[in-house]
Amino acid sequence: EQLIREVEIIPLEVVVRNVAAGSLATRIGVDEGTPLPRSIVEFYYKSDKLGDPMVSEEHITAFGWANPQELDDIMSLALRINDFLSGLFLGVGIRLVDFKCEFGRLWENETMRIVLAEISPDCSRLWDIETQNKLDKDRFRRDMGGLVEAYQEVARRLGIMNENEPPRPTGPVLVASSDAPK
Numbered sequence: 001e002q003l004i005r006e007v008e009i010i011p012l013e014v015v016v017r018n019v020a021a022g023s024l025a026t027r028i029g030v031d032e033g034t035p036l037p038r039s040i041v042e043f044y045y046k047s048d049k050l051g052d053p054m055v056s057e058e059h060i061t062a063f064g065w066a067n068p069q070e071l072d073d074i075m076s077l078a079l080r081i082n083d084f085l086s087g088l089f090l091g092v093g094i095r096l097v098d099f100k101c102e103f104g105r106l107w108e109n110e111t112m113r114i115v116l117a118e119i120s121p122d123c124s125r126l127w128d129i130e131t132q133n134k135l136d137k138d139r140f141r142r143d144m145g146g147l148v149e150a151y152q153e154v155a156r157r158l159g160i161m162n163e164n165e166p167p168r169p170t171g172p173v174l175v176a177s178s179d180a181p182k
């Protein structure tokens with residue numbers, strides 16, 4: 001069940017990294033798994049046609065995808081989300097290596113604020129702290145097998161999937177926001 005708010009999406013993929021992996025490891029030539037001196041935020045312009053090219057704050061403000069104040073909000077939200085999620089996963093023995101998220105403008109009457117618009121474990125790298133085992137979609141992308149088991153392991157550790165959870169009897173049900181629990 002999800003409550004949905006419509007936002008004006010900002011055409012950026014915002015990637016936060018704590019450990020070198022994937023395209024960063026390739027781009028700057030460091031071994032995957034090297035801890036970063038501090039968390040790094042990167043921006044990619046959302047364009048399938050162009051293959052989501054990496055862009056700088058200069059490009060973002062010059063082309064008007066977001067203004068400097070919005071970009072500040074995006075940066076600080078992205079880092080807060082990273083702190084929160086890193087702690088959450090650390091508590092269940094998982095390192096949050098990196099993740100991608102997206103932001104949007106939420107209008108309420110005449111006021112606008114920047115809010116998180118998309119985030120998912122499917123857009124994250126999650127490694128077991130003890131074994132460094134990958135518990136994310138790299139298992140699929142790198143033909144390692146065990147994808148479903150890895151996703152289930154993450155869900156189990158977070159306590160959102162029970163060992164013998166019975167199948168849900170019905171599909172998703174649309175509820176009006178006024179019916180939603182307060």
Ligand code: UDP
Pocket residue numbers: 013015021022023024052098099100122123124125
């Ligand atoms: N990511 C994503 N969608 C994209 C690009 C990246 O969800 O279109 C996520 C990816 O799963 C990883 C992080 O963003 O958690 C950083 O990805 P990276 O730049 O290393 O690219 P990759 O080599 O994984 O494609």
